[in-house]
Amino acid sequence: MYFDSVEAMDRAELEQLQVERLKKTIENAKKSPFYSERLADFNVNDIRTADDITKLPFTTKNDLRSQYPHGLLTKPLEDFVRMHASSGTTGTPTAIFYTQKDLDTWAELMARSMYACGCRKSDTLQNMSGYGLFTGGLGIHYGSERLGMITIPSGAGNTKRQIKLIRDHNVSVLHIIPSFALYFAQQVQEAGFKTEDMPWRIALIGAEPHTEEARAKIEEMMNIKAYNSYGLSEMNGPGVAFECIHQTGMHLWEDAYIAEIIDPKTGEHVAEGEIGELVMTTIRREGMPIIRYRTRDLTRFIPGQCECGRTHRRIDRITGRADDMMILKGVNIYPMQIEQCLMSMPEVGQNYLIELVREGVSDHMTVKVEIKEEFFVEDMRVLQGLQKKIAKTLCSEILLTPRVELCQHDSIPKTEGKAVRVIDTRDED
Ligand code: AMP
Numbered sequence: 001m002y003f004d005s006v007e008a009m010d011r012a013e014l015e016q017l018q019v020e021r022l023k024k025t026i027e028n029a030k031k032s033p034f035y036s037e038r039l040a041d042f043n044v045n046d047i048r049t050a051d052d053i054t055k056l057p058f059t060t061k062n063d064l065r066s067q068y069p070h071g072l073l074t075k076p077l078e079d080f081v082r083m084h085a086s087s088g089t090t091g092t093p094t095a096i097f098y099t100q101k102d103l104d105t106w107a108e109l110m111a112r113s114m115y116a117c118g119c120r121k122s123d124t125l126q127n128m129s130g131y132g133l134f135t136g137g138l139g140i141h142y143g144s145e146r147l148g149m150i151t152i153p154s155g156a157g158n159t160k161r162q163i164k165l166i167r168d169h170n171v172s173v174l175h176i177i178p179s180f181a182l183y184f185a186q187q188v189q190e191a192g193f194k195t196e197d198m199p200w201r202i203a204l205i206g207a208e209p210h211t212e213e214a215r216a217k218i219e220e221m222m223n224i225k226a227y228n229s230y231g232l233s234e235m236n237g238p239g240v241a242f243e244c245i246h247q248t249g250m251h252l253w254e255d256a257y258i259a260e261i262i263d264p265k266t267g268e269h270v271a272e273g274e275i276g277e278l279v280m281t282t283i284r285r286e287g288m289p290i291i292r293y294r295t296r297d298l299t300r301f302i303p304g305q306c307e308c309g310r311t312h313r314r315i316d317r318i319t320g321r322a323d324d325m326m327i328l329k330g331v332n333i334y335p336m337q338i339e340q341c342l343m344s345m346p347e348v349g350q351n352y353l354i355e356l357v358r359e360g361v362s363d364h365m366t367v368k369v370e371i372k373e374e375f376f377v378e379d380m381r382v383l384q385g386l387q388k389k390i391a392k393t394l395c396s397e398i399l400l401t402p403r404v405e406l407c408q409h410d411s412i413p414k415t416e417g418k419a420v421r422v423i424d425t426r427d428e429d
């Protein structure tokens with residue numbers, strides 16, 4: 001019944017496949033300047049079970065940066081047909097190169113992912129993410145075509161045109177970044193349309209951290225089913241892990257990647273079901289294999305079987321990146337804790353922003369939060385009450401009371417692409 005029978009493969013068989021592919025990957029990786037050195041003394045026969053992967057060294061983002069642009073390539077440049085880059089905002093970028101075969105594998109994984117959450121060839125998909133270096137553009141695009149859907153490369157922005165395209169072409173599947181989806185839902189209503197009259201039924205949302213509460217809000221406001229999609233350019237892009245129709249975590253495609261979850265401090269595997277840093281190895285990529293990549297993304301394996309029958313393990317939604325953690329007055333805080341509180345409050349609108357500033361010797365957090373129009377009243381006392389309520393709710397989660405600034409809806413600037421949730425100026429002069 002599946003797009004691909006590999007998805008329901010017996011676990012023992014799947015692990016055997018992983019071992020074979022891992023060995024091939026190591027041999028292939030040794031053809032690259034970086035791994036020829038890093039793995040010079042590694043004997044591939046030391047890999048007997050999937051767990052033996054722990055004998056290999058990690059690869060970090062800094063390794064990729066130091067090898068920019070070509071240090072991890074296993075073939076001459078003329079054998080490659082595409083390059084993408086990671087969305088890092090500072091320092092040297094990282095570049096990912098693909099052969100035609102790598103692009104085919106990626107499209108297949110993407111198509112498999114979209115099928116898993118209910119997309120079919122009779123659907124029409126509008127890809128509302130930015131094209132260009134970001135892998136959510138072309139990655140989703142070719143996967144969608146591979147599945148046989150009519151694919152509309154609308155790109156990001158221009159909500160009016162997006163709405164027209166959706167209505168004119170009976171678009172049933174949207175690929176949209178979650179922070180933009182919340183904004184878009186509101187724009188559709190403001191343009192005078194009822195979301196229940198729109199032709200869509202499925203939204204593929206991913207590319208940035210978001211909470212279950214934000215998903216619920218998107219689903220409710222848009223009258224749509226929203227499925228979480230995880231990927232990163234170092235592992236091709238989207239299509240690494242995806243929710244099936246049961247929405248109980250994302251199946252991570254273990255015939256293409258070996259995933260591990262480690263304690264970021266010790267590098268050791270955490271106990272089954274515990275949260276840690278996701279570490280990934282490509283086992284189906286020929287041009288630029290990456291071994292034990294430290295993603296910095298925090299998640300856990302969800303124990304047990306999924307009702308859908310797919311045997312590939314599920315990861316939980318990403319609770320944040322190890323780098324996202326803010327330390328304020330000695331307390332560790334993740335932006336998603338704040339989102340979770342805000343999005344569960346009925347008065348809160350679509351957007352928020354966390355600002356960290358240093359005043360004299362002490363640090364402060366201000367949470368700017370858009371309030372729904374109907375709650376933005378003139379009575380100062382009512383507004384102050386709401387402000388207090390939000391501060392109190394946040395305090396119960398993050399254990400300190402932030403300053404709360406209520407903003408009118410649509411007043412916090414939006415970024416095209418991944419949302420910027422935190423502005424930290426504490427270390428600036
Ligand atoms: P990039 O390679 O620049 O597209 O960025 C990849 C990063 O985006 C990942 O390492 C995650 O931090 C984040 N990301 C992608 N998909 C998700 C998702 N579904 N949930 C949370 N974060 C995500």
Ligand code: ZN
Binds near residue numbers: 244245309310
């Ligand atoms: Zn499933």
